Amino acid sequence: MKTIILAGGKSSRMGENKALMIIAGKRLIDRMIEEFTPVSEKVFVIANDELSRINDGAIILEDFEPYKGEGPLAGILTGLTAAKEGACFVVACDMPFASSKLVKQLEQKLTDKKLDAVVPVADGQIHPLFAVYNARIQDQVIATLKEGKRAVKSLLDRIDVEYIEMGKSLEFWNMNTKEDYVEAKKIIEGNETH
Template sequence: MDTIILAGGKSSRMGQNKALLPLGNERVIDRLINEFSPITRRMFLVSNHPSEYQSININILTDEPEFKGQGPLAGMEIGLKNATSQECLIIACDMPFASKQVGKWLIDELTNGNFDAVIPVSEGRIHPLFGAYHKKIQPIIRTCLLDQKRRMTDLIDQLNVKLVEQNDAPEYLQNIWGTCFWNMNTMDDYQKALKHLGGHNDF
C-alpha cells in the first residue's frame, strides 16, 4: 500500500499551516509520517507549498496546474496518479491522531472486498479524508474536477464504497476509533490536541 498525505497549506481558520504545528516533540506532519511509514511502501505528501517541506525526506507532489487549489480532490487526483500500489491510504493533515492500526484495517477491508473505497464513519459523520482508495478511481476524480465537481460527495456518489462504523471494526480498534478521526481545524482544537497529549481526553 501507498500513503498519500494531503497538506493543504495555510488554514483560514487556523491562521497558519496546521501540518507544521508542534505536537509534543514533533510536528503534526512528522507525527503522521512516523505513524504510517512502518506500514507503507511509498509515501507521498501533496502540497501547493512544497518549499515548506524541503527538510522532510518524502515524495512531494503538487496539484496538476489545471486543478491547483481546487481542494482535496485535486490532491487525491495527483496522489493516486503517482501511486505505485493499487491500494492507497488517504490522510488529511488535520487528523493528528490518525492511527496506522485503523489505516491498515481499512486497507485490508479494501483488499478483501470488491470496493473502490472503504470510508470510516464516526459519530454519524463520514470521514473520507482518512480512507482507503483504489488507484483505479483516479480517472473518475479527474472527470469530477473537469466537470467542476469538487466536493467529496461528488466523488463518493460515483464509487462502490464500503462504509465502516465503529461496531464493524475489530475489538482492538474500539478504544481509538473516535480519537482517530478527530479534526484539528482551529487554535482551540490545537489546544485540545496538546491537552490530549498530556493525558486529558477533551474531545
Template sequence: MDISGIILAGGKSSRMGVNKALLHINGVPAIQRIKDVVQGLVSELLLATNEKDMYEFLGGRIVGDIVKDKGPLSGIHSGIHASATDRNLVVACDLPFLSRPVTAELIRIAANVNADAVVPIIKGKIHPLFAVYRSTILPEAERALENNRLKMLDLLRSLAVYEVTEKDFLRGGVEEALIQRAFFNMNCPEDYERAVAEEAKLTARKA
C-alpha cells in the first residue's frame, strides 16, 4: 500500500527530564530504532519536529508544525498536510521495541478497512500515537487545533475509527511477545531503565 510514515519527535519529554527520542538503547537512539523499522515499510518517511538541527542525523524529510505548541496533534496535522499519500502511519518517538511484524500488520489491516483512523487497543489501552490516519482527518484536526481541543481521544470521537486488538495481530501471525513489547513506551526514567534492562536480556538471549 502507498503509505507515508510520520515519526513524531516534538514532545517536551517533561516526565523523562531529557529528550527521550535521543536516549540510547543498546547504543542506538530510540528514534533511530523506530526509523529503521518504519523506513522499509513506507513509501516516504517524514519527521515531525520543530528542532530540525537535532534530528538531521536521521537523514529524513523534516516537517515543522504549522500550528505550534499544540502537542502531538500539531505534529500529526503537519505531517499529514505535507504527506503525498492518503494513508499515513503515525509513530511516537518513545516506542523502543517497535518491530517490523507488528508495524507491517497494522499497515496491512489499514489497507483493508474503510476508516479515517486505524488505532490499536492493547490490554484495553488505546494507542493513538501508533496508528494509521487518512488525509480525511485534516478538517477535523484543523478544527480541533483552532478550538484548542488537543486531546487525541477527543479527535478520535469525531472520526470513523477502526479498532485493532491483540486478536487481530495474532490472526495476522504476529507473536504475542512482539505485540506486548511493541506497545511499551518510555515516559519516565523508570521506563527507560526498564527498556535498557529488557534490551540487555534480549541481546543476551540471542548471544
C-alpha cells in the first residue's frame, strides 16, 4: 500500500501552512510521514509550495496541469497517478491525531471486496480524506474534475465505495484554526511528556 498525504491546501482559516506548524518539536508533515512510512511501500506528499525541505523518506509531488490548485481531488489524482496501481491511503496533513492503526483494516476491506474505496464514517460524518482508494480510479477522478466538480463527495458518488462506521474518534479531527492548533499541541505535547 502507498500513502498519499495531501499538504497543498490554502490554509485560509489558519493563515499559514498547516503542514509546517510545529507540534512537540516537529513539523506536522514530518510527524505524519513518520507515522505512515512503516505501513507504506511509498509515501507521496502532494504540495504546491514550500515543502522542499522534507523528511527524506517521502516523494514530494505538485499537482499537474490543468488541475493545479483544484483542491483535494486534484491532489488525490496526482497521488493515484504516481502510485499507478493498488491500494492508496489518502490523508489530509491537517489531521494531527491520524494514526496508521486503522489503515490496514481499511486496506484489507478494499482488497478483499475488490472495492474502489473504503471510507470511514465517524460521528455521522464521512471522512474521504482519511480513506483508502484503489489507484485504478484515476479516470473517474479526471471525469469528476472535467465536470468542474471539486468535492471528493462527487467522486465517491461515481465509484464503488464501502463506508465503515468507526464511532467518534480524535483520529479524524481536522486542525482548521489557530485555536485548533493550540488544542492539538496541548493534547499531543501533554501525552508525549508523560
